[in-house]
Amino acid sequence: MKHLTILTVDIGTSALKAVLYSADGSVLALSAQPYRYQTPQPGWAEARPTDWWDALTAALAELQVAGFDLQRAQAIGLTGQMHTAVLLDKAGRVLQPTILWLDRRAAAESVELQARLNLPPDQFNSTYTLPKLLWLARHRPEVLAQTHALLWPKDYLRYRLTGQLLTDVTDAAGAGLLNWNTRNWDIERLELTGLSAAVLPALRQAGDDAGALKPSVAAELGLAPQAKVIVGAGDVIALMGASPPKVGRFSASLGSSGMISSLIPASLAVDDPQRRMYVYPFLPYRLLNGVLSSSGASLDWARRAFYDDKAPLSPEEATAAASSVAPGAEGLFFLPFLNGERSPYWNDALRGGFYGLSFRHNRAHILRAVMEGVAYSLRHLIEISQDLGASVQEIALSGGAAGSVFWAQLIADVRQRPLLIFGGQESVTRPLYAYCITALNVNDSFDAALRRTFDRPLRLEPRLELATIYAKGYHRYRLLADFAAERLS
Known part of the structure; x- marks a missing residue:
């Protein structure tokens, strides 16, 4: 077990990082791959999710060129920017635009939703997903008409890895679609955009099993097909890694x-x-x-x-x-x-x-x-x-x-x-390492695993x-x- 490694991935706004951990919580290697987002109008910001996938493949290739055997990566965890919705059609293809969290085009929709639902602004500001979906319903209805699945950045890459449509409660909350009392989807809010509950992924906890790697994808990326994939969480988990x-x-x-x-x-x-x-x-x-x-x-x-x-x-x-x-x-x-x-x-x-x-x-x-x-x-x-x-x-x-x-x-x-x-700067991937180690059932607690990643x-x-x-x-x-x-x- 001492030779196993843990692969963690952080999908940022302008770069993806793949961080490889040893079993004892030490960072073995890091590959950062930059990409750009588009600003078609002032206050607008859009991404191409395929850029994230390309960055992941480049990062893993760089780690392998550096001499790291990714076949030893026994667990994989992903995190990423929140609020940025990725819309997929029935064939699993991305429907553009992918509106980034920092985009402000839905400011009016945000104010309207706050008043309409009598909810506080922490649940609806213009960074959140729901106001952006309402903007799409009004300005790009043909996009929502083709939408078969709604995901977020970490979920999109995990979908490419496993084929499973899942998310966790942090991204559900960051979307403005979480019922805080039941910790489940708020379907009535989603229906304000014309979308139905059928587009929503299953809700899981961050450390839950997210399914097996597709054999073809594992072979393409040099990963072990038996590697365990966890659900992961939005980049708010950096708070736990601080x-x-x-x-x-x-x-x-x-x-x-x-x-x-x-x-x-x-x-x-x-x-x-x-x-x-x-x-x-x-x-x-x-x-x-x-x-x-x-x-x-x-x-x-x-x-x-x-x-x-x-x-x-x-x-x-x-x-x-x-x-x-x-x-x-x-x-x-x-x-x-x-x-x-x-x-x-x-x-x-x-x-x-x-x-x-x-x-x-x-x-x-x-x-x-x-x-x-x-x-x-x-x-x-x-x-x-x-x-x-x-x-x-x-x-x-x-x-x-x-x-x-x-x-x-x-x-x-x-x-x-x-x-x-x-010390140390990997606050966002540290919790992923701990969740992965715990998921491998190596008689290790989340707390103990996370603590190992810190110095005095x-x-x-x-x-x-x-x-x-x-x-x-x-x-x-x-x-x-x-x-x-x-x-x-």
Whole structure:
């Protein structure tokens, strides 16, 4: 068993990655294959799913040329971008257009669906699948008339591998087609587009068996025909791969945008009636999940806007400038809502801003206020998670913000919790490895398998002497943020 390998695949918006793991959870090899999406009109974005398949075949060929025997890959797991629907005709051919998640043509349909169904915007914004299907029904009805099956990126590639039409609850939720109470399809919503339930794939859990490889496909790709294929999940599982699974740990991944999560035992019934947070079933857990629109992007904007746009401060220079200012930024506050906000407000019209600006403030104050504003927004989501039943004893930070020890320490200080920074970047494929190992029945638990993929973290302790300063600052931040969300947008 020690010689087996695990093949994981991540279908991104602009590249596909095939990551090969050893049995013990070490990354053996990685192949990344880029592709482009099309923008036929401003605000539109479309993909060619056949490009994903071509990228997969190229990635596997590259791994084999590098000397890796894919016949040893005993299990295969896939993940990928969410919200992007792939429509198939009766013969299994792709019906274009394949509208990407970042396409905004269905903004009007999104607003209409929110009002029509009296549902919160976390279930219907223009990134989601359902508004795009309604747009197709109105503007390209001939496409939906030919639609025999509805899939998402990981499901399309898995369909090419196995011939099975399946998906999981994360992509069903990301489509806006999941009934959150029953965790099954919401057929009435789908029927608003003119499609019937017959087009929907079977719903499965991420670690479930997804059927055998087609013998001809296995031979074409150099894979073992007996390799086990699992269902997989949308790329939201990166939240589980940001740190080793642990109840009591709050995970935050801060890049241009941000994703946060907390684990709760699956035995506990948890829901957020206000729909500030998602609740995903990732056995043996439930995953509380939130999304921030402009976390790291806010600092990038400040580095350009308040310095030389042609030669903005480096992240290291920005950190040095911000660290020259006392905690609390001398009363300057920043709302990090430069492109609306998702969790917890779900308000595209919400906008950012500064409060408390005076003659004593300079550009360094601006930078520190931006960093503190993002930290306050994280604290807000941490407290919501706690209200919903999550225990938050420590914070795990990943993404670009984790590269700044100063910013990480600031986050620890604002919430007064220890903060951990784990190395490694394969957050999205780590959980796939763990699901695959578990599916092989090698007497290994999901938790144990996932933990093996991590090294010892850097640990930062909160500075108790700053607790009062940041408690007062957070209180003021909440007054400002809630007022902006309720009265100014």
